[in-house]
Amino acid sequence: MASHVPVVQVNDVSKRFIIRKEKSLKERLVNAGRSKQFKEDFWALKNVDLEIMSGTTIGLIGPNGSGKSTLLKTIGGIIQPTSGSVQRRGRLAALLELGAGFHQDLTGRENVYLNASILGLSRKQTDEYFDEIVDFSGIRDFIDTQVKFYSSGMYVRLAFAVAVHVDPDLLLVDEVLAVGDEAFQRKCLDKIRSFQAEGRTIVLVTHSLGQVTELCDRAVLLSKGTVMFDGAPHEAVRDFRDILEERRVDEAAEHKEEVRHGRITHVFTRAAGREIGEPVQPGDDLIVSMTFEHDGEGLENWMAALQIDNVQGQVVYGTTSKRLGFQLSRLKEAREVNFTLKNVNFGAGKYFINASLMDDEGRHLHDLPQVASFDVPFFDLAVGSVHAVPEFEDLGR
Amino acid sequence: MAGLDESPTERSTRLLNEPWQHAGAVGGGVTGTIESVKEIWAHRQLLGLLTKRELKSRYKDSAGGFLWSLAKPLTQLFIYYLVIGQFLGAARNIENFAVYIFAGLTVYTLFSEIVGSGTGSIIANSGLVKKVYLPREIFPLAAVGSALFNFLVQFVILIVAATVIGTLSFGPQLLFGVASLVLILIWGTAVGILLAALNVYLRDIQYLVEVALLLFMWASPILYSWQQAADVLPAWLLEVYVNSPITLSVLGFQEAFWSEASNGVPLPHLALRMLVAGVIGIIALIFAQRVFSRLQGDFAQEL
Numbered sequence: 001m002a003s004h005v006p007v008v009q010v011n012d013v014s015k016r017f018i019i020r021k022e023k024s025l026k027e028r029l030v031n032a033g034r035s036k037q038f039k040e041d042f043w044a045l046k047n048v049d050l051e052i053m054s055g056t057t058i059g060l061i062g063p064n065g066s067g068k069s070t071l072l073k074t075i076g077g078i079i080q081p082t083s084g085s086v087q088r089r090g091r092l093a094a095l096l097e098l099g100a101g102f103h104q105d106l107t108g109r110e111n112v113y114l115n116a117s118i119l120g121l122s123r124k125q126t127d128e129y130f131d132e133i134v135d136f137s138g139i140r141d142f143i144d145t146q147v148k149f150y151s152s153g154m155y156v157r158l159a160f161a162v163a164v165h166v167d168p169d170l171l172l173v174d175e176v177l178a179v180g181d182e183a184f185q186r187k188c189l190d191k192i193r194s195f196q197a198e199g200r201t202i203v204l205v206t207h208s209l210g211q212v213t214e215l216c217d218r219a220v221l222l223s224k225g226t227v228m229f230d231g232a233p234h235e236a237v238r239d240f241r242d243i244l245e246e247r248r249v250d251e252a253a254e255h256k257e258e259v260r261h262g263r264i265t266h267v268f269t270r271a272a273g274r275e276i277g278e279p280v281q282p283g284d285d286l287i288v289s290m291t292f293e294h295d296g297e298g299l300e301n302w303m304a305a306l307q308i309d310n311v312q313g314q315v316v317y318g319t320t321s322k323r324l325g326f327q328l329s330r331l332k333e334a335r336e337v338n339f340t341l342k343n344v345n346f347g348a349g350k351y352f353i354n355a356s357l358m359d360d361e362g363r364h365l366h367d368l369p370q371v372a373s374f375d376v377p378f379f380d381l382a383v384g385s386v387h388a389v390p391e392f393e394d395l396g397r
Numbered sequence: 398m399a400g401l402d403e404s405p406t407e408r409s410t411r412l413l414n415e416p417w418q419h420a421g422a423v424g425g426g427v428t429g430t431i432e433s434v435k436e437i438w439a440h441r442q443l444l445g446l447l448t449k450r451e452l453k454s455r456y457k458d459s460a461g462g463f464l465w466s467l468a469k470p471l472t473q474l475f476i477y478y479l480v481i482g483q484f485l486g487a488a489r490n491i492e493n494f495a496v497y498i499f500a501g502l503t504v505y506t507l508f509s510e511i512v513g514s515g516t517g518s519i520i521a522n523s524g525l526v527k528k529v530y531l532p533r534e535i536f537p538l539a540a541v542g543s544a545l546f547n548f549l550v551q552f553v554i555l556i557v558a559a560t561v562i563g564t565l566s567f568g569p570q571l572l573f574g575v576a577s578l579v580l581i582l583i584w585g586t587a588v589g590i591l592l593a594a595l596n597v598y599l600r601d602i603q604y605l606v607e608v609a610l611l612l613f614m615w616a617s618p619i620l621y622s623w624q625q626a627a628d629v630l631p632a633w634l635l636e637v638y639v640n641s642p643i644t645l646s647v648l649g650f651q652e653a654f655w656s657e658a659s660n661g662v663p664l665p666h667l668a669l670r671m672l673v674a675g676v677i678g679i680i681a682l683i684f685a686q687r688v689f690s691r692l693q694g695d696f697a698q699e700l
Contacts, residue, residue: 003406003408004409005412005413007412017698053407055405055409056410073697074420075420076420076530077530078526078527078528078530078697079694079695079697079698080694080695085419086416087417088417089412089416090412090415090419092528096527096528097528097582100525100527100528101524101525101529103450103454105453105454105457105458106450106453106454110453113446114447114450114656117440117446118443118525119529123442156519169412197405198403198405198408199403199404199405199408229582284626292505319524320410385474391581
């Protein structure tokens with residue numbers, strides 16, 4: 001790995017948005033005296049410090065409105081911070097919206113040149129890359145058609161193709177990887193991987209937590225404009241889920257439509273015949289024990305749900321008591337239930353247990369994400385989430 | 398390009414040696430202006446493409462294409478010539494009235510297009526302003542570019558007409574034409590840049606501009622001679638009137654392409670006045686750019 005040098009420094013950046021409720025001259029004149037009450041301050045970023053090293057991939061995650069896009073735009077120079085400063089070096093390309101510079105009435109070819117120029121390529125460089133760009137987009141037949149006749153998929157393909165040929169040192173990406181069909185998405189991710197291998201720096205805003213754990217070396221979790229966590233992606237993802245869960249509970253409390261007091265108090269897991277915390281061997285029976293209680297008037301028709309995630313945050317297993325055919329009686333006092341998974345064959349690695357309490361319509365009343373975990377020991381014959389003993393024969397035919 | 402076969406180590410070594418730069422727009426003062434000019438120069442190819450885009454998209458899908466850009470000024474010329482010149486009798490005092498009007502109209506249309514489309518340029522390109530960092534002056538400048546193209550087309554017609562009618566002769570007076578063009582470009586750009594920025598915050602400006610442009614057309618000697626205004630206006634107002642950069646450009650154009658063979662009375666010290674207006678114009682341009690760069694920090698959130 002190449003030595004990392006800092007390429008972006010965000011120093012104590014704050015950004016205030018003033019939301020004005022009137023826009024026209026008349027309204028402003030009429031309200032001139034009391035303009036205060038027609039303004040609203042909103043801090044999108046508060047005292048954010050960040051240093052980004054070259055060759056790393058950083059994911060910015062956080063709930064909607066947490067300031068992650070604002071931070072990205074500040075790094076890109078599109079938004080000026082209210083206080084603090086952003087410094088960076090190297091060549092920058094911002095993919096905040098695919099095809100931002102596309103003009104509906106121009107042909108694909110003209111738009112390639114225009115967009116490449118917006119992203120900083122000279123005409124000569126675009127000439128050089130033109131065939132490559134068109135091949136990558138896969139829409140050679142339509143390149144001389146006006147882009148307004150393109151399907152949204154074709155549009156995005158062309159835009160992405162231009163963007164990845166710009167040769168940036170620092171690439172800012174905002175939510176744009178979630179477009180196109182599956183094959184094209186794979187192409188995009190492959191391109192991002194090769195960018196990583198070439199030592200380029202990538203800053204990624206995304207809602208796909210799977211992408212964060214898969215692609216990023218580091219994740220920054222933002223909430224209400226401040227950095228809540230900065231470090232290993234899977235820890236950031238866990239904290240993020242906690243925030244989402246808190247918010248969901250707050251929202252539920254606000255709505256008061258039906259106060260649901262049910263909650264999970266306790267979850268632990270172990271393999272049958274082993275202690276808690278001991279590694280789980282392939283072929284073991286895995287026991288997950290959950291304790292629920294309800295401090296309201298009680299809950300009819302509830303169900304217990306279990307989900308197992310791998311380190312990348314992907315779901316590898318899930319089941320509920322309803323699925324197993326159980327109608328559980330009214331929940332009030334503390335109640336312990338057990339899931340026993342027979343003969344589990346997980347691949348090597350760490351796994352997390354998510355526990356949920358749901359009502360009969362499948363609404364989540366309480367979630368405990370990543371509340372417990374277990375390890376499966378290293379297996380030198382294979383990798384992946386599934387354990388199976390491999391055999392190999394060379395049939396020589 | 399070096400980038401594609403650069404190894405990660407080479408890349409980080411190169412980055413280590415690169416100077417830090419501030420994200421976004423550059424700082425204040427006159428150095429800020431110089432930096433901005435450098436930045437715009439670096440994006441000159443883009444400026445060309447944006448200009449082309451404006452022109453292409455304006456008459457998209459129409460069979461007549463850019464010929465339509467001639468329809469309006471030629472119709473104007475026809476109406477003014479007939480109504481003002483013949484019906485109202487302005488042509489009796491001004492020889493070669495058609496060339497007279499068209500010289501003034503050509504230069505004024507340039508100004509009006511620069512200011513008119515410049516004012517709306519940031520909003521029209523809000524998609525780009527919000528999503529990509531570019532020196533944003535580029536958008537009003539692209540408006541200048543496309544206005545210049547239309548100007549050139551009209552200018553060719555003016556030259557042809559002046560040659561046919563016989564008011565064009567080769568001589569030093571043609572320099573007034575060049576000076577007029579420079580003057581109107583400086584002032585048009587200054588006003589366009591300033592209003593483009595202000596319009597983001599106060600959308601009423603674009604409507605105000607339409608009205609103001611109509612007013613300024615009649616406040617310059619395009620359809621009548623400046624002496625006619627001199628007979629009516631009080632002395633102080635006349636000074637304001639004749640020294641406005643628009644009046645000076647119009648007079649300069651008439652001087653270059655009409656006066657020589659016609660009965661024009663040149664404004665005293667026209668060259669000197671144009672020079673002074675030009676110098677003030679450059680100061681105004683720098684001022685407009687400073688205001689623009691101060692305001693552009695919040696463009697992305699205001700749009």
